Amino acid sequence: MRQAPNGFLAAMVDALGPDGVVTDSDVMAPHLVDWMRRYHGDAIAVLRPADTEDVVRAMRVCHRFGVAVVAQGGNTGLVGGSVGTPGSVVLSTSRLNHLGPVDEEASQITVGAGATLDAVHVTAAHAGLRFPVDLAARGSATIGGMVATNAGGLSVLRFGPMRAQIGGIEAVLADGSVISHLQGLIKDNTGYDLVGLLCGSEGTLAVITAVRLRLVPLDGPHLTLAVGVERLSAALTLLRNVRAAGVVVDSAELIRRRGVELVAAHVGKTPPTALLAPFTLLLAVVAGETVHDRLATALETLKPGELIDSLVAETEASARELWAWRERHTESISAHGIPVKLDVSLPISRLAEFEAGIDALVDRAHPGCDVHVFGHLGDGNLHVNVLGVDGSGGADWTRVEDTILRRVVELGGSISAEHGIGRMKAPWLHLNRSPAELSAMRAIKRALDPTAILNPGVILGVEAVEP
Amino acid sequence: MRQAPNGFLAAMVDALGPDGVVTDSDVMAPHLVDWMRRYHGDAIAVLRPADTEDVVRAMRVCHRFGVAVVAQGGNTGLVGGSVGTPGSVVLSTSRLNHLGPVDEEASQITVGAGATLDAVHVTAAHAGLRFPVDLAARGSATIGGMVATNAGGLSVLRFGPMRAQIGGIEAVLADGSVISHLQGLIKDNTGYDLVGLLCGSEGTLAVITAVRLRLVPLDGPHLTLAVGVERLSAALTLLRNVRAAGVVVDSAELIRRRGVELVAAHVGKTPPTALLAPFTLLLAVVAGETVHDRLATALETLKPGELIDSLVAETEASARELWAWRERHTESISAHGIPVKLDVSLPISRLAEFEAGIDALVDRAHPGCDVHVFGHLGDGNLHVNVLGVDGSGGADWTRVEDTILRRVVELGGSISAEHGIGRMKAPWLHLNRSPAELSAMRAIKRALDPTAILNPGVILGVEAVEP
Numbered sequence: 001m002r003q004a005p006n007g008f009l010a011a012m013v014d015a016l017g018p019d020g021v022v023t024d025s026d027v028m029a030p031h032l033v034d035w036m037r038r039y040h041g042d043a044i045a046v047l048r049p050a051d052t053e054d055v056v057r058a059m060r061v062c063h064r065f066g067v068a069v070v071a072q073g074g075n076t077g078l079v080g081g082s083v084g085t086p087g088s089v090v091l092s093t094s095r096l097n098h099l100g101p102v103d104e105e106a107s108q109i110t111v112g113a114g115a116t117l118d119a120v121h122v123t124a125a126h127a128g129l130r131f132p133v134d135l136a137a138r139g140s141a142t143i144g145g146m147v148a149t150n151a152g153g154l155s156v157l158r159f160g161p162m163r164a165q166i167g168g169i170e171a172v173l174a175d176g177s178v179i180s181h182l183q184g185l186i187k188d189n190t191g192y193d194l195v196g197l198l199c200g201s202e203g204t205l206a207v208i209t210a211v212r213l214r215l216v217p218l219d220g221p222h223l224t225l226a227v228g229v230e231r232l233s234a235a236l237t238l239l240r241n242v243r244a245a246g247v248v249v250d251s252a253e254l255i256r257r258r259g260v261e262l263v264a265a266h267v268g269k270t271p272p273t274a275l276l277a278p279f280t281l282l283l284a285v286v287a288g289e290t291v292h293d294r295l296a297t298a299l300e301t302l303k304p305g306e307l308i309d310s311l312v313a314e315t316e317a318s319a320r321e322l323w324a325w326r327e328r329h330t331e332s333i334s335a336h337g338i339p340v341k342l343d344v345s346l347p348i349s350r351l352a353e354f355e356a357g358i359d360a361l362v363d364r365a366h367p368g369c370d371v372h373v374f375g376h377l378g379d380g381n382l383h384v385n386v387l388g389v390d391g392s393g394g395a396d397w398t399r400v401e402d403t404i405l406r407r408v409v410e411l412g413g414s415i416s417a418e419h420g421i422g423r424m425k426a427p428w429l430h431l432n433r434s435p436a437e438l439s440a441m442r443a444i445k446r447a448l449d450p451t452a453i454l455n456p457g458v459i460l461g462v463e464a465v466e467p
Numbered sequence: 468m469r470q471a472p473n474g475f476l477a478a479m480v481d482a483l484g485p486d487g488v489v490t491d492s493d494v495m496a497p498h499l500v501d502w503m504r505r506y507h508g509d510a511i512a513v514l515r516p517a518d519t520e521d522v523v524r525a526m527r528v529c530h531r532f533g534v535a536v537v538a539q540g541g542n543t544g545l546v547g548g549s550v551g552t553p554g555s556v557v558l559s560t561s562r563l564n565h566l567g568p569v570d571e572e573a574s575q576i577t578v579g580a581g582a583t584l585d586a587v588h589v590t591a592a593h594a595g596l597r598f599p600v601d602l603a604a605r606g607s608a609t610i611g612g613m614v615a616t617n618a619g620g621l622s623v624l625r626f627g628p629m630r631a632q633i634g635g636i637e638a639v640l641a642d643g644s645v646i647s648h649l650q651g652l653i654k655d656n657t658g659y660d661l662v663g664l665l666c667g668s669e670g671t672l673a674v675i676t677a678v679r680l681r682l683v684p685l686d687g688p689h690l691t692l693a694v695g696v697e698r699l700s701a702a703l704t705l706l707r708n709v710r711a712a713g714v715v716v717d718s719a720e721l722i723r724r725r726g727v728e729l730v731a732a733h734v735g736k737t738p739p740t741a742l743l744a745p746f747t748l749l750l751a752v753v754a755g756e757t758v759h760d761r762l763a764t765a766l767e768t769l770k771p772g773e774l775i776d777s778l779v780a781e782t783e784a785s786a787r788e789l790w791a792w793r794e795r796h797t798e799s800i801s802a803h804g805i806p807v808k809l810d811v812s813l814p815i816s817r818l819a820e821f822e823a824g825i826d827a828l829v830d831r832a833h834p835g836c837d838v839h840v841f842g843h844l845g846d847g848n849l850h851v852n853v854l855g856v857d858g859s860g861g862a863d864w865t866r867v868e869d870t871i872l873r874r875v876v877e878l879g880g881s882i883s884a885e886h887g888i889g890r891m892k893a894p895w896l897h898l899n900r901s902p903a904e905l906s907a908m909r910a911i912k913r914a915l916d917p918t919a920i921l922n923p924g925v926i927l928g929v930e931a932v933e934p
Binding site for chain 2: 105106149150152156157160161163164173177178179180181183184185186187188189190191192193194196197199200201205217244345346347348349376378379380381412413414415416417418419420421429432433434435436437438439440441443444445446447448459460
């Protein structure tokens with residue numbers, strides 16, 4: 001572990017008070033390893049600022065001493081973007097968790113970066129509104145982290161990713177200056193879109209301290225439908241026809257039999273027949289008088305032999321049970337070890353081609369491994385998890401990652417759909433981004449963080465300056 | 468007129484061919500004055516690149532000679548952002564007007580920056596799809612210009628502004644390097660959001676050459692409803708109740724009696740009674756079986772005395788006639804002279820307060836002038852046009868602008884909702900943007916355009932470097 005520069009910790013305690021600076025290694029430990037247990041970080045302290053002014057003071061001290069700052073929300077990221085680096089401090093947003101009142105006239109709410117997604121859901125629902133981004137880590141994932149990574153989740157096909165939900169941001173730049181644009185105006189063309197730029201910048205341009213979020217009306221009840229089909233292309237056709245029939249689709253998830261069987265073994269339950277098809281499309285749609293008929297008509301458009309079985313959840317409890325088969329993929333996979341975990345997107349027109357070839361391709365790169373593919377079908381977004389590759393992050397690991405990512409790019413896809421680049425995918429960013437684009441990104445990074453103290457190594461692989 | 472640096476024009480003709488470089492003052496003239504006839508520009512040539520490679524060559528020559536480049540689409544902007552400055556070249560995108568085929572699977576299309584909005588509407592409609600941004604200048608406004616200014620228009624409340632419709636951008640940076648990200652993937656978190664940053668940068672960070680646009684399904688028929696009310700607050704209540712009743716509102720425009728009377732005099736027609744109320748809310752909603760009932764119920768929620776009259780357009784022709792009362796505001800105002808023309812947004816909760824006081828406030832700043840207020844009610848976006856102020860851009864003019872813009876900011880609004888900052892509002896940008904924000908924007912500008920040759924003076928008031 002690298003030592004703090006002389007006087008740094010004292011200056012930080014001066015700035016934040018003793019409660020704001022954690023150096024006890026037991027307390028620090030959970031902040032220095034990611035959720036997957038793949039990335040083990042290091043830091044000279046964990047900072048716990050209580051408000052934006054604390055973040056300003058902390059940034060000024062770090063700027064003065066040249067100490068790197070790794071902002072951390074719920075630490076639920078999957079690309080190694082939020083654990084510390086040697087000689088850095090981890091800035092935890094856990095105390096910046098205030099929840100503003102819901103502004104019902106504007107359908108918006110201002111929350112601290114450390115507010116959890118779950119807390120925002122609950123607060124919005126109390127006002128008869130809904131925050132339309134949702135993902136499995138909702139109990140720990142924070143709004144700040146979700147903005148910093150432009151998180152996606154289950155309802156992107158209907159509402160867009162985090163970037164589409166942001167009415168404004170408050171953030172602290174590397175030199176401690178504060179950018180605050182929290183009015184939440186629907187239209188506001190006053191210069192460069194700093195809010196959109198910070199969204200997805202993964203803590204490399206600023207520390208986000210508060211966010212203005214847009215809320216949408218609560219839907220009436222949703223209806224959950226599981227459709228087991230023979231081929232992925234049938235799932236795509238069905239989704240297209242359901243939407244063309246005017247059914248409002250809230251989420252459209254794809255799972256494969258292999259994944260369902262893994263979950264079944266993990267949770268000790270027998271899946272319904274519709275989920276034991278080669279592919280299952282799970283749909284949550286907005287219920288309504290004519291929805292059953294429209295769904296039935298859309299199902300009839302499938303070619304003979306394509307449909308294996310379908311199942312409508314009639315109660316909320318049975319809907320939750322159906323969704324659990326999708327949501328418990330991640331934990332069921334993790335129970336077998338640390339997977340190679342990739343999150344990619346493809347043009348919808350190449351999705352079936354990608355899926356059809358990926359198992360054999362990965363098997364050639366690393367014989368005997370176990371490939372799990374699932375994800376957000378409507379967005380062309382697949383999660384590819386590979387079990388059975390030894391030596392997390394070693395040469396075998398890298399070969400599997402490289403094989404999958406190059407195949408994605410070959411088919412016109414993106415190496416990161418929603419997880420971000422982090423430390424994990426930085427070596428492959430050049431597959432998706434031209435030298436001109438990388439150079440423009442580096443120029444922006446230098447412009448806003450000239451001494452490179454914000455989350456060094458993330459996205460662009462820029463090294464931290466030595467203190 | 469400033470002279471071209473020695474050798475510049477010859478180098479440019481070498482780069483673009485003689486057809487690509489216009490120096491004839493008659494041909495240049497329409498490129499050097501804006502639509503309002505307020506901004507009279509100057510340039511040493513108008514460039515007409517035929518493709519992206521031409522733009523690259525042109526930018527390299529300009530970079531080498533230190534000549535400023537003002538990108539120009541349809542020249543329909545309203546803030547003086549697209550006319551040349553002394554010693555600059557105007558780069559017209561008129562020949563970059565290709566229309567790609569509609570990608571029906573992805574519901575997207577790639578078009579050249581010079582394609583007009585109208586051409587995109589027509590092409591999308593042929594494929595049974597719709598490009599959901601619309602505005603009155605559709606016949607001339609180009610997609611490149613609309614992206615560069617993050618244009619808004621009539622259906623922002625339903626679909627969002629241009630930024631929400633962009634699947635990707637191709638653009639040429641100041642040094643001639645090309646950023647090309649046109650895949651149109653729904654999810655793509657690979658580094659900083661350059662696409663979103665260029666959108667709204669008004670030609671100061673890059674020249675946009677092509678855009679990937681998202682299309683939406685064509686609706687069934689729309690129904691147009693005009694509701695005359697006594698007070699602006701009633702129009703807001705009605706709009707809220709119509710949306711809460713589940714009616715899909717495509718546009719919601721506000722006009723005032725004074726504006727209707729001006730249009731009536733200009734076009735020589737008598738308006739229907741509903742349009743002679745103090746305020747008229749014009750709604751386009753998606754038609755459907757229960758829509759008439761829902762609208763009637765929403766109308767019943769108005770307090771007694773609030774509703775003056777309402778009118779449903781039963782045919783497409785009568786709907787067009789109703790909308791013409793709104794769309795012809797701009798030309799009817801212009802027929803009386805060059806107006807002080809502002810485009811502002813306010814929190815919905817302060818909209819009525821702003822409108823109620825603005826006539827008297829402007830009258831105090833400039834007695835006897837004529838204030839017209841109309842705009843996109845659902846977005847809190849009002850256009851404020853003032854006739855009867857002499858001396859375009861002079862001291863009286865500035866006092867009126869200053870009065871209105873300061874009042875907007877006092878109520879928590881934005882000095883530019885959808886027109887952008889351009890040259891016109893640069894002196895007031897500091898009202899909405901803090902020193903830290905302006906400093907961050909300047910740093911980004913320097914990072915991407917270190918010699919400040921891209922549209923100097925626009926947004927940040929940065930001066931062009933001398934050649």
